[in-house]
Amino acid sequence: METLEFKIRIKAPAEKVWSVLWNDESYRKWAAVFYEGSYAVSDWTEGGKIHFLGPNGGGMNSIIEKKIPNEYMAFKHLGEIKDFKELPVDQETEKWSGAMEIYRLTPDDEFTDLVVQVDVVEKFIVYFKDTFPKALEIVKELSENK
DSSP, X not given: OEEEEEEEEESSOHXXXXXXXXXXXXXXXXXXXXXXXXXXXXXXXXXXXXXXXXXXXXXXEEEEEEEETTTEEEEEEEEEEETTEEOOOOHXXXXXXXOEEEEEEEEETXXXXXXXXXXXXXXXXXXXXXXXXXXXXXXXXXXXXX
16 A cells, blocks of 8 residues: 655635535535545544445445544545445455545645645555546635635
């Protein structure tokens, strides 16, 4: 597994960027770059579960490992979801179970620097290197223009 890092500078306060990242309506807009119709189901509490889902009921189950509002969010990905149900970890899932996805927001005058680190298995490295910057451009656009 490799950790990829993506950065973007956004002309908006951290609170605004945070809201764009995790508010249901805007989350669906930027997450659609990865999979059209993507959404998240969670109570958004530290230590709580989160299901990253597509419209067909497939996706990932994870936990919110650490949350500092407007600063830091860390997800630990645990396993797969099919038909809206968590599946037991199998050999394929074991390769990425425990992978982290971390979002850091650092305010700087009228800007916020957003840095995302994501653990990725080899077969998805090219996909994420292509897709994540597109998703962050949407976060930037929504944060600066909303």
